[in-house]
Amino acid sequence: MSHELAIEINSLLAALILLTSFGLLVQRRVYGLLHIFAWQGVFLSVSTAIVGYSAGLNHLYISAAMTLVIKVFALPYILYVLIHKLRIKKEVEDMVNIPTTMLIGIAVVIFSYHLTAPIRELSTLMTRSTLAVALSTVLLGLLMMITRKKAVTQIIGFLALENGLFFAATSATYGMPLVVELGVALDILIAAFIFGMFFFQIRTSFDSLDLKEMEKLKDLD
Amino acid sequence: MPFFSPLPLAFSSIVIFLMMAGLALLLQNRQTFLVNMAFFLSTVSCGIGLYAGFEAVASGSMQTMIMPIGLPDLPFYIRVDALSGFFLSLASLTGLMVSIYSFDYVKGILSARKATKLVVFYCLFMAGMLLVLISDDAYFFMSSWELMALSSFFLVSFEDESAENRRAAFLYILIAHIGAVMILLSFGILAGFAAGFENFMGYRFSAMRSAEPGMLWASIAFFLAFFGFASKAGVVPLHVWLPEAHPAAPSNISALMSAVMLKIAIYGILRVCMDIIGVQVWWWGGVVLVIGLITAVMGILYALMQVDIKRVLAYSSVEHVGIITVGIGLSMIFTSFELRMLAALALTAALYHCLSHSVFKSLLFMAAGSVLHSTGERNMERLGGLIHKLPWTSALFLVGALSIAAMPLFGGFVSEWLTFQAFLLSPVLPNALLKILFPLGAALLALTAALSARCFVKVFAVTFLGQRRAVPTTETHEAGMSMRLAMSIAAISSLALGLFPSFVIDWIDTVPQSLVKGRIASSAGAFGWMWLTPISAERASYSAPIVFIGIFAAVAVAWLAFHGKKAATRRSATWDCGFEKMTPRMQYNSTSFAMPLRRIFGFLFVVSESVRTSHAQPGSAPRIRYSLRIEDRLWYVFYKPFSDAAYYLAKQANRLQHGRMQIYLLYSFITLITLLVFA
Structure with a gap:
């Protein structure tokens, strides 16, 4: 595989990751969200492996494998079990309607490209053009967390945000040191378990997973 | 360095405390054994510390060491010199007495709650205080300072089920942190000017001593450090935590806090303001002097208004810290005018007062603790007549009260007398403003001493004499053996400090020598150990042994004259002027005794007083309700x-x-x- 081909494939994967980010924003069904999230993980994993191959960095293969295992299989499975047990049917309710969210999302992407322009000119890495996509993925994940009402979708938004961070690390500096990545991966996995426990707690306390209920927690004097 | 020299001994004493704090956690299930072992080790360790401190002062030598712990490239430095040795022996002496006292006192509270927390934080508290004294760099100093502050916070909130105690602890930790921030800033300025603001190399005290920050920055550093330490010492207006925290803590802890922790803050003032920064202009000392005077007068006036026996003692600690601060302020002024000998006199007075205050204040707190222990009551308005039930405690409390009221024979007298001597030598000063200020200050100090006497007449009389004002809820019993022993040691120490001042001054002398480069022992003891002549015999002299013999003779003659014939003693009820319906409520109580002074000095407080008369039924006797609220005006200002x-x-x-x-x-x-x- 030639260097140019690798860059082309990587760009394609970046585009697909961006597409899945938008997919997460528009998807109304909660199982659909899980599928899109899993696909995002697949693209991320392949992209990492390709970068590892063409840059000759072996530790990126481990990262790619870890991404595949955790983000494509483990996390969606945990969330699937959770959703199943909590009997969530149609959990996606948003505060801002979807077309508006899409427009804000497009603005965010343009903003990211504008922001990373100076880095693209300075950097010599093959992945430099994908940095903008990585930043948009982070911001879109955050946007998803802001605009959704229910707790489960917030978690998926958070995990998408983390995907963006991982992608940013790969595209900006060919990945973080392996130790850091291992730590982050483990954290994500543990976070998923903690979220799961919280969901049950929140539901038993409020009879709902709507975050609006949590306003009651505010300390009124 | 030989092991039996001050620094290794002081260090091993600290190590014992730290070890015991860890060990206490393992012995949670054997409370009685835990208490016995902890306070036994604490007694031993205080004994070692006392010897170490005594040696350090007596030899006047200095030992330093670099510790293998700390951050990389920033090791901890420790040092014992005469000044830290003096406070080391003061802390250990008080610690020794309080440790002995705690055997029975802490066992008394075991039935109500576990003592593990008390023991752990007691050990950490002692270790923290001793570590402050031996640390020789800003980093170690602040760490030890915080160890002391935090462990005492947990001790104040030991009985944490009452909201009042939690509030007291919060106020304490708040003011402690404000003080710590000021001290840290002061160290920052000094370290910055010593080795530049880009690195940390100025953190050693020896480096800071060589810093030359210029007048403005030196003043800022001086007053930051002074007020930082003053907040811990309870100097007005930073005193508000003290009357809340001292009564909230268990009595053995109150004794330690009042007798030792406040002195550690005084040590901080001496170490940083006088040793490291050094007094450069006279008005620094002037400000310190004025603040000390205000503290002394306000402290004792507040004390007079209180009805809670531990609050009285707490406010009286404020007063005595004020007197010590006055001594330090005088010493600073004299130093700035290069009057070495007078500076040494004022400093000796301050140090002597530190020592005697820790002895008699711990005695009083321990006695108050045994009153609380046996009656369950802190409010003097509900006490009275305890001299029959608690003869030991009463007699020992009386010794403490005489000492705190600066009566001759006891420690308090000598130190206050020395402070007066320093005041009365003001005509030599080359500054007109100070010449006016000094007599005024001396007058205020005299007023303080008189009010203090009145205050302790009140405390002793209302608590121990007369009749019990409220029906006792529990059976009143005398304090345990170890409590009596500890109080007796304190009483004897107080008497010794009053009877043999020449020896003590001779011992202390190395401290002023190293700090203000002057000494008074040669002139003070010029006429032998019987006579104390601070500057010269023509000016003033005092012979405690002769006064003692005189008083002893007078008492002996009086006793023989009145008690010699047995038939002359007749016991009967108090004459009631034929009224026949005397009740304990007709006695003078704390509030009524303090009333004349409340009329005179009422403007200093927020006093709300009301008398309500109501007729329950027509024709019956009216019910009269009197209520009085006295608040601290400074609270509303600061x-x-x-x-x-x-x-x-x-x-x-x-x-x-x-x-x-x-x-x-x-x-x-x-x-x-x-x-x-944007970034």
């Missing part, structure tokens, strides 16, 4: 505005808090975008 402002700001900031997670995320999102755009 604290209320700040706490109100803090609440207001918090309320405004609270508007940002909606309780909606999405809004919080939006805050992060906007912050992120803003930073990305």
Whole structure:
């Protein structure tokens, strides 16, 4: 595989990751969200492996494998079990309607490209053009967390945000040191378990997973 | 360095305390054994510390060491010299007495709660205080200082089920932190000027001593350090935590806090303000002197108004810290005019007062603790007549009261007398303002001493004499063996400090020598150990042994004259003027005894007094209710505005808090975008 081909494939994967980010924003069904999230993980994993191959960095293969295992299989499975047990049917309710969210999302992407322009000119890495996509993925994940009402979708938004961070690390500096990545991966996995426990707690306390209920927690004097 | 020299001994004493704190956690299930072992080790360790401190002062030598612990490239430095040795022996002496006292005292509270927490933090508290004394760099000093502050916080909140105690502990930790921040800033200035602001190399005290910050920055560093330590010492207006925290803590801890911790703060003032920064202009000392005088007068006036016996003692600690501060201020003024000998005299007076105050104040707190222990009551208005039930405690409390009221024969007299001597030598000063200020200060100090005597007449009489004012809820019993022993040691020490001042001054002499480069022992003891002649015999002299013999003879003659014939003693009820219906409520009580002074000095307090007469039924005797509330005016000046402002700001900031997670995320999102755009 030639260097140019690798860059082309990587760009394609970046585009697909961006597409899945938008997919997460528009998807109304909660199982659909899980599928899109899993696909995002697949693209991320392949992209990492390709970068590892063409840059000759072996530790990126481990990262790619870890991404595949955790983000494509483990996390969606945990969330699937959770959703199943909590009997969530149609959990996606948003505060801002979807077309508006899409427009804000497009603005965010343009903003990211504008922001990373100076880095693209300075950097010599093959992945430099994908940095903008990585930043948009982070911001879109955050946007998803802001605009959704229910707790489960917030978690998926958070995990998408983390995907963006991982992608940013790969595209900006060919990945973080392996130790850091291992730590982050483990954290994500543990976070998923903690979220799961919280969901049950929140539901038993409020009879709902709507975050609006949590306003009651505010300390009124 | 031989092992039997001050520094290794002081260090091993600290190590024993730290070990015991860890060990206490393992012995949780054997409370009685834990208490016995902890306070036995604490007694031993204080004994070692006392010897170490005594040796350090007596030899006047200095030992330093670099510790293998600390941050990389920033090791801890420790040092014992005469000044730290003096406070080391003071802390250990008080610690020794309080440890002995604690055997029975802590066992007395075991039935109500576990003592593990008390033991752990007691050991950490002692270790923290001793570590402050031996640390020789800013970093180690602050760590030890915080260890002391935090462990004492947990001791104050030991009985944490009462909201009042929790509030007291909060106030204490708040003011302790404000003080610590000021000390840290002062160290920052000094370290910065010593080795540049880019590195940490100026953190050693020896480096700071060579710093030359210039007049403005030196003044800022001086007053930051002074007020930082003053907040811990309880100097007005930073005293508000003290009367809250001392009564809240268990009595053995109150004794330690009042007798030792306040002195550690005094040590801080001496170490940083006088040793490291060094007095450069006279008005620094002038400010310290004026603040000390205000503290002394206000402290004793507040003490007079209180009805809680431990609060009285706490406020009286404020007064005595004021007197010590006066001595330090005088010493600073004399130093700035290069009057070495007078500076040494004032400093010796301050140190002597530190020593005698720790002895008699721990005695009084321990006695108050045994009153509390046996009656369950702190309010003097409900006590009285305890001299019959608690003969030991009463007699020992009387010794403490005589000493604190600066009666001859006891420690308190000598130190206050020395402070007066320093005042009365003011005509030699080359400054007109100070010449006016000094007699005024001496008058205020005299007023303080008189009010202090009145205050302790009140405390002793209302608590121990007369008749019990309220029906006892528990059976009143005398204090345990170890408590009596500890109080007796304190009483004897106080008497010894009063009877043999020449020896003590001779011992202390190395401290002023190293700090202000002057000494008074040769002139003070010029006429043998019987006579104390601070500057010269023509000016003033005092012979405690002769006074003692005189008083002893007078008492003996009087006793023989009145008690010699047995038939002359007749016991009967108090003459009631034929009224026949005497009740204990007709006695003078604490509030009525203090009333004349409340009339005179009422403007210093916020006094709300009301008498309500109501007729329950027509024809029956009217019911009269008297209520009195005395509040600290300074609270409204120095604290209320700040706490109100803090609440207001918090309320405004609270508007940002909606309780909606999405809004919080939006805050992060906007912050992120803003930073990305502009940074």
